[in-house]
Amino acid sequence: MSNNVNPPANETLNLDTVAVQAGRPSPSPDGPVNPPIFASTTLHAGGPAGYQREWNETTSYLEDLLGALDSGIATVYSSGMAAANAIIDLVPVGGVIVASSHSYTGVAMRLKELQEAGRLIVRLVDVTNATEIETAIRGEGTPAHWVWLESPTNPLMEICDIRAAAHVARDVGAYLVIDSTFMTPARQRPLELGAHVVMHSVTKGLAGHSDALLGSLVTNEPELARIFIERRILMGAAPSPFDAFLAIRGIRTLAVRVDRAEENAKIIANRLLEHPSVTAVHYPGLSSHPNAHIHDTQTDGPGTVMSFEVTGGAQGAENVCGAVALMTYATSLGGVETLIERRRRWPNENKDVPESLIRLAVGIENVEDLWRDLAQALETA
Numbered sequence: 001m002s003n004n005v006n007p008p009a010n011e012t013l014n015l016d017t018v019a020v021q022a023g024r025p026s027p028s029p030d031g032p033v034n035p036p037i038f039a040s041t042t043l044h045a046g047g048p049a050g051y052q053r054e055w056n057e058t059t060s061y062l063e064d065l066l067g068a069l070d071s072g073i074a075t076v077y078s079s080g081m082a083a084a085n086a087i088i089d090l091v092p093v094g095g096v097i098v099a100s101s102h103s104y105t106g107v108a109m110r111l112k113e114l115q116e117a118g119r120l121i122v123r124l125v126d127v128t129n130a131t132e133i134e135t136a137i138r139g140e141g142t143p144a145h146w147v148w149l150e151s152p153t154n155p156l157m158e159i160c161d162i163r164a165a166a167h168v169a170r171d172v173g174a175y176l177v178i179d180s181t182f183m184t185p186a187r188q189r190p191l192e193l194g195a196h197v198v199m200h201s202v203t204k205g206l207a208g209h210s211d212a213l214l215g216s217l218v219t220n221e222p223e224l225a226r227i228f229i230e231r232r233i234l235m236g237a238a239p240s241p242f243d244a245f246l247a248i249r250g251i252r253t254l255a256v257r258v259d260r261a262e263e264n265a266k267i268i269a270n271r272l273l274e275h276p277s278v279t280a281v282h283y284p285g286l287s288s289h290p291n292a293h294i295h296d297t298q299t300d301g302p303g304t305v306m307s308f309e310v311t312g313g314a315q316g317a318e319n320v321c322g323a324v325a326l327m328t329y330a331t332s333l334g335g336v337e338t339l340i341e342r343r344r345r346w347p348n349e350n351k352d353v354p355e356s357l358i359r360l361a362v363g364i365e366n367v368e369d370l371w372r373d374l375a376q377a378l379e380t381a
């Protein structure tokens with residue numbers, strides 16, 4: 001069902017304006033300016049939807065907004081993982097999916113368990129190696145059906161050449177999905193680079209306040225969009241209208257939040273680089289990043305997330321995370337508050353991630369306050 005709400009998909013508007021203006025009710029005398037929360041699982045008979053898993057008016061405003069930001073048709077799910085599973089569900093039985101070897105742990109685990117169950121074949125690739133990606137997509141007589149790539153990868157911040165991957169995928173008739181969660185549409189729009197689908201954990205930078213769990217798939221292929229809604233209905237992965245409302249409210253400030261947090265992140269990354277307790281910094285905003293030159297050609301900035309390694313191994317990293325007072329030791333990213341985390345504390349984290357690696361999701365606090373806190377914590381590494 002198409003969304004019943006407006007906003008002018010005006011190609012001349014810039015993203016920061018679209019984030020504020022799209023996804024609103026059409027103007028009517030005394031009508032609401034903001035989308036209300038429509039808490040109704042069932043709908044009067046006679047329309048094409050009828051039930052909340054198929055359509056909800058609050059969610060449809062969010063879909064308008066996300067679609068406008070990525071120049072496509074958005075389908076919203078109850079989490080980023082639900083959106084990922086909607087894609088994975090589309091790989092034919094025994095079919096091939098190419099995936100980043102350093103994907104987000106939830107996606108990596110899901111692919112692994114399905115491969116072990118004989119449901120599908122996973123070809124893992126180093127996202128920084130365009131030749132390896134091409135070989136995996138083409139296969140030897142068995143090309144991939146779907147390609148799932150992250151750029152930057154979580155948490156190693158590796159960069160994939162999205163245009164090159166899209167070119168090969170289109171050549172063999174495979175669908176390319178980019179998990180663009182770390183970037184948000186404010187910094188990276190994969191559909192414009194040739195990807196068929198962009199996936200977001202809306203939970204993160206889009207919603208932006210660590211208070212709503214949502215995911216989205218955006219495509220400019222209407223048939224795929226139709227299938228995505230079908231997956232939501234059959235997988236039962238419909239979002240809560242309240243969370244959709246929170247995400248809309250959060251996205252209004254997307255551009256200013258990302259600008260501010262990214263400025264903070266650039267300053268912190270450069271200071272970390274000079275710090276004696278830090279052995280490596282992974283951030284595409286640094287000229288030392290091995291794929292910064294590719295990132296620069298496909299994004300509008302390095303974003304708000306980085307990772308770094310400290311002296312003292314796992315214990316050194318735990319000490320740092322435990323010693324911060326202003327930053328919060330918690331998982332996730334993209335919120336207004338700065339979060340810090342030793343990723344290998346999770347038993348299922350990829351073993352390629354160093355024990356001493358800390359992911360830092362920079363927020364919008366004052367950067368000098370943040371640095372003072374991190375600098376004192378680094379003394380414990």
Ligand SMILES: Cc1ncc(COP(=O)(O)O)c(C=O)c1O
Nearest residue numbers: 079080081104154181201203214
């Ligand atoms: C890159 C990436 N993709 C997907 C997800 C899953 O999203 P959600 O937590 O909304 O299910 C996450 C969550 O951390 C993520 O970081």
